[in-house]
Amino acid sequence: MRLGVLGIGxxxxxxxxxxxxxxxxxxxxxxxxxxxxxxxxxxxxxxxxAESVASLLAQVDGVVIAASxxxxxxxxxxxxxxGLPVFCEKPVTLDLASTRHLRQLVxxxxxxxxxxxxxxxxxxxxxxxAHVQRGLLGRVYTVRMAGHDPAPPHEAYLPTSxxxxxxxxxxxxxxxxxxxxxxxxxxxxxxAVLVDDMFTRHDxxxxxxxTLRCSEGALGVLTGxxxxxxxYDIRMELLGSLDSVAVGWDARTPLxxxxxxxxxxPTEAYRGFLDRFDPAYQAELHHFVQVVAGHAASPCTMDDAxxxxxxxxxxxxxxxxxxxxxxxxxxxxxx
Numbered sequence: 001m002r003l004g005v006l007g008i009g010x011x012x013x014x015x016x017x018x019x020x021x022x023x024x025x026x027x028x029x030x031x032x033x034x035x036x037x038x039x040x041x042x043x044x045x046x047x048x049x050a051e052s053v054a055s056l057l058a059q060v061d062g063v064v065i066a067a068s069x070x071x072x073x074x075x076x077x078x079x080x081x082x083g084l085p086v087f088c089e090k091p092v093t094l095d096l097a098s099t100r101h102l103r104q105l106v107x108x109x110x111x112x113x114x115x116x117x118x119x120x121x122x123x124x125x126x127x128x129x130a131h132v133q134r135g136l137l138g139r140v141y142t143v144r145m146a147g148h149d150p151a152p153p154h155e156a157y158l159p160t161s162x163x164x165x166x167x168x169x170x171x172x173x174x175x176x177x178x179x180x181x182x183x184x185x186x187x188x189x190x191x192a193v194l195v196d197d198m199f200t201r202h203d204x205x206x207x208x209x210x211t212l213r214c215s216e217g218a219l220g221v222l223t224g225x226x227x228x229x230x231x232y233d234i235r236m237e238l239l240g241s242l243d244s245v246a247v248g249w250d251a252r253t254p255l256x257x258x259x260x261x262x263x264x265x266p267t268e269a270y271r272g273f274l275d276r277f278d279p280a281y282q283a284e285l286h287h288f289v290q291v292v293a294g295h296a297a298s299p300c301t302m303d304d305a306x307x308x309x310x311x312x313x314x315x316x317x318x319x320x321x322x323x324x325x326x327x328x329x330x331x332x333x334x335x
Contacts, residue, residue, distance in 0.1 A: 001025050001292060004060035006053060006075050007067030008032040008041055011089060011281075014274060015064050018285045020045045025289060031056045032067075057082045062292035064285070065089060070160050073098045080111045087288045089116040091170055091312075092305045094162040096330065099309055103302040114288050114298040115305045117174045119234075121283035124247035128238060129179045137240030140180055140218040144237040145172045148228035150254075150272060152195055158202040164191070165312040165319075169208070169224050173311040174304060175236065182214035183307070188324040189315040195227040210315065230254030231269030232276050248276075 001024055005016045008030055020028050028047035032038040035049070042049040050056035057063065057078060062085040065075045073093045079086045080102070092115060093099045106113050119125050131137050147169055153161070161167040177183060191205030199206045206227065212220035231254035236247040254269035256262070270276040290296035310330045318325040 001062075001289065002027040002029065002060045003289075003292065004029040004031070004050070004056045004063040006031050006056065006063060006065050007071070008034075008037050009066065009068075010274070012064070012066030013041060014281060015066055015087075015285055016041060016045060016047070018282050019064070019289070020047060022286065022289055024293065029056050029059050053078060057084060060084065062086070062288070064288070068160060069094060069162065073102060076102055076113070077105060080106050080109050080113075083109060083111060085112040085114075085288075085292045087114045087116065087285070087291075090174075090305070091162065091166055091309055092302065093309075094166055096306070096309060096313060099302070099306050103306055106302055112291055112298050113302050114284070114291055115300045115302065116284065117171060117178075117300050117304070117308070118277050118280040118284050119171055119175045120178055120280075120300060121287070122247075122277060122280040125175055125179060125236070128236065128245060128247050129181075131243070131245060132180055132238070136243055137238055137245065138242030140182075140216075140238060140240045142239045143176060143180065143214075143218060143220045144235075144239075145176065145220060145222045146233055146235045146248075147172050147222070147224040148233040148254075149226050150228055150230075150232050152199075152206060152226040155198045155202075158198065158204055161204075162312075163204045163316060164206070164208060164224065164226070165189070165315040166309065168226075169222065169315070170308050170312050171234075172222055172224070173212075174300070174308040176212065176214070176220055177304075177307060179236070179238070180214060180216075180218055182216045182218055184212050184220070184311050184327060185215050186213040186324055186326045187211070187311060187314050187318050189222075189318040190322075191319045195225065199226070205319065208315075208319070210318070212311075228254055230256075230265060232272050233270070234273075234276060 031050045038049040065088040189210030195206040207225040256265040314325040
């Protein structure tokens with residue numbers, strides 16, 4: 001099997017290294033607009049650096065799209081026209097019309113797309129989903145989610161990020177749907193700029209809190225932000241009629257109790273998403289290899305990508321208009 005990787009930044013490099021070590025992958029073909037970067041990694045991995053996107057697509061059995069978000073749509077469309085299975089990092093696009101266009105295109109061409117929501121492959125989140133499916137929590141009452149970056153991104157990143165809900169919290173929206181098996185029907189979000197005034201300049205916020213109402217009655221609470229001094233903090237707590245469980249709570253969680261006789265703050269807290277989710281990122285790429293081989297279905301489809309984006313867009317509207325927003329408002333929005 002020969003696989004291609006488009007975009008050799010931080011996550012693209014990680015994916016290329018993961019695939020090059022997979023026993024079922026014979027060759028890796030790389031492309032990046034910065035040719036020196038692609039050539040250097042190709043030399044390190046014993047891979048091939050392609051001269052263009054078209055050249056790469058003509059050589060491979062499947063492709064990983066890890067370029068900047070603004071490039072996802074065009075690259076996915078090219079891969080779909082080439083009839084190749086695609087792994088695409090989130091978000092597929094930042095707007096509903098483009099996402100719906102791509103969803104229709106890949107359906108018409110019967111192209112398998114796996115979207116990069118890696119938390120679905122995290123051991124803790126998978127256990128939480130299993131608990132819900134087996135009825136061990138009983139009726140799910142509330143779900144608390146925390147999503148806090150250790151430090152804000154560079155300002156140059158903000159204009160293309162899509163804002164905090166599409167960039168950071170779209171993972172929370174996807175994993176809430178996946179773990180509970182419920183659709184998010186309504187959101188109410190508030191935001192503030194408490195970390196850095198650069199967010200104001202880009203009509204964004206760096207701190208958010210809000211609620212989410214799900215289709216079977218469960219209520220979600222989300223807190224998020226661009227700066228957590230102790231480290232990268234991603235957690236979920238589920239409280240049900242039979243049990244209460246937590247995901248992302250371990251010896252490296254950047255949180256400490258002030259109660260006596262409790263452990264101090266961790267000395268090696270999680271530094272970032274690759275540190276926290278390394279095994280999950282590897283597992284999702286291993287699954288994609290099985291997708292390309294025809295042995296597995298996509299675990300996260302374009303439909304899932306659209307649903308998460310709808311929630312993110314509703315959260316944006318809720319923050320700006322200071323009101324509860326039903327997801328149906330966006331679903332009925334013309335493309």
